[in-house]
Amino acid sequence: xxxxxxxxxxxxxxxxxxxxxxxxxxxxxxxxxxxxxxxxxxxxxxxxxxxxxxxxxxxxxxxxxxxxxxxxxxxxxxxxxxxxxxxxxxxxxxxxxxxxxxxxxxxxxxxxxxxxxxxxxxxxxxxxxxxxxxxxxxxxxxxxxxxxxxxxxxxxxxxxxxxxxxxxxxxxxxxxxxxxxxxxxxxxxxxxxxxxxxxxxxxxxxxxxxxxxxxxxxxxxxxxxxxxxxxxxxxxxxxxxxxxxxxxxxxxxxxxxxxxxxxxxxxxxxxxxxxxxxxxxxxxxxxxxxxxxxxxxxxxxxxxxxxxxxxxxxxxxxxxxxxxxxxxxxxxxxxxxxxxxxxxxxxxxxxxxxxxxxxxxxxxx
Numbered sequence: 080x081x082x083x084x085x086x087x088x089x090x091x092x093x094x095x096x097x098x099x100x101x102x103x104x105x106x107x108x109x110x111x112x113x114x115x116x117x118x119x120x121x122x123x124x125x126x127x128x129x130x131x132x133x134x135x136x137x138x139x140x141x142x143x144x145x146x147x148x149x150x151x152x153x154x155x156x157x158x159x160x161x162x163x164x165x166x167x168x169x170x171x172x173x174x175x176x177x178x179x180x181x182x183x184x185x186x187x188x189x190x191x192x193x194x195x196x197x198x199x200x201x202x203x204x205x206x207x208x209x210x211x212x213x214x215x216x217x218x219x220x221x222x223x224x225x226x227x228x229x230x231x232x233x234x235x236x237x238x239x240x241x242x243x244x245x246x247x248x249x250x251x252x253x254x255x256x257x258x259x260x261x262x263x264x265x266x267x268x269x270x271x272x273x274x275x276x277x278x279x280x281x282x283x284x285x286x287x288x289x290x291x292x293x294x295x296x297x298x299x300x301x302x303x304x305x306x307x308x309x310x311x312x313x314x315x316x317x318x319x320x321x322x323x324x325x326x327x328x329x330x331x332x333x334x335x336x337x338x339x340x341x342x343x344x345x346x347x348x349x350x351x352x353x354x355x356x357x358x359x360x361x362x363x364x365x366x367x368x369x370x371x372x373x374x375x376x377x378x379x380x381x382x383x384x385x386x387x388x389x390x391x392x393x394x395x396x397x398x399x400x401x402x403x404x405x406x407x408x409x410x411x412x413x414x415x416x417x418x419x420x421x422x423x424x425x426x427x428x429x430x431x432x433x434x435x436x437x438x439x440x441x442x443x444x
Contacts, residue, residue, distance in 0.1 A: 080441050081111040085190035086182030087122030091349050095204055096182040098247035102434035115190050134170055138163035138185045167193035177441035188213040195220040200440040206246050206348035208376035210234050222440055228380045245426020248352035251333035259334040263324040265300045270408050273339035275304035281345055285309045287396040296322040304329045341408045346378035358422030360414050361387045362404050364395055386421035
């Protein structure tokens with residue numbers, strides 16, 4: 080059995096594919112798996128590092144907006160897409176996969192379309208509550224479409240081949256609280272606020288935490304991933320504290336989640352999948368410039384389910400916002416209710432279930 084994954088650009092599009100690939104290998108050790116991506120995306124380094132074959136397809140995404148500059152640029156993008164589609168057809172013909180799985184990103188569109196034109200089985204895995212352009216355009220021709228949020232269904236044509244299966248995410252071992260705290264040098268039994276904004280960071284979140292650092296550490300422990308871009312600036316402005324751990328990146332994320340009473344972060348699909356799988360309450364700050372404002376749709380799904388609160392990017396630094404976050408952090412009853420609601424929205428076996436669907440499609444004639 081051969082499976083070709085098409086997707087990348089960002090970790091949010093790549094890692095669900097990697098999670099499904101890992102499950103496929105567990106179920107069928109002899110399965111042949113490869114990925115298609117671009118030289119500019121995270122897949123260029125991550126896929127080979129993980130031992131998978133990577134096929135490179137040059138392709139660019141459309142510019143959003145109706146300015147003359149964007150319209151002219153998009154003419155070139157469309158020409159590039161036509162060339163990418165030709166390369167994708169050649170790749171699908173050469174590799175002869177039983178199933179092509181699209182997880183989003185620029186490269187997924189030409190590969191999925193090529194496979195559909197060649198009558199190959201295709202599965203689309205959509206991470207966000209507001210589906211991407213590729214999903215919306217190609218869902219009708221896909222063998223199956225798997226969503227992470229029920230809310231996403233209303234943006235797609237009605238189709239009996241659309242399922243809500245969750246978003247494949249990293250899995251973490253829950254650690255003993257005292258042991259996990261010791262990993263970060265946080266020895267006092269206080270409620271811990273976990274803050275992160277991705278590997279590069281989120282400046283609005285970082286600036287708000289920096290502005291109110293004294294208030295936060297007066298009553299709480301703070302576990303703070305700044306991201307690489309802001310770390311040196313912030314580290315130079317922050318004094319050492321027994322209630323603070325700060326770094327550009329958290330390697331031991333399982334331990335971090337274990338001690339977190341509340342999480343303050345962006346509303347990316349992968350983060351939300353991790354939060355719900357672990358039953359963590361959260362305060363979500365949607366990135367206002369996300370494509371299609373999809374992070375706001377993601378956050379709304381958790382707020383509706385009672386698992387999260389939302390704070391707008393431009394109001395996070397306000398005194399009232401931080402006071403509300405700290406009041407929640409020190410309200411264990413409310414946190415417990417939100418945590419239970421978060422867990423009800425989880426799909427912890429999403430990667431395994433999707434791997435089974437891929438196998439079933441491959442076996443169909």
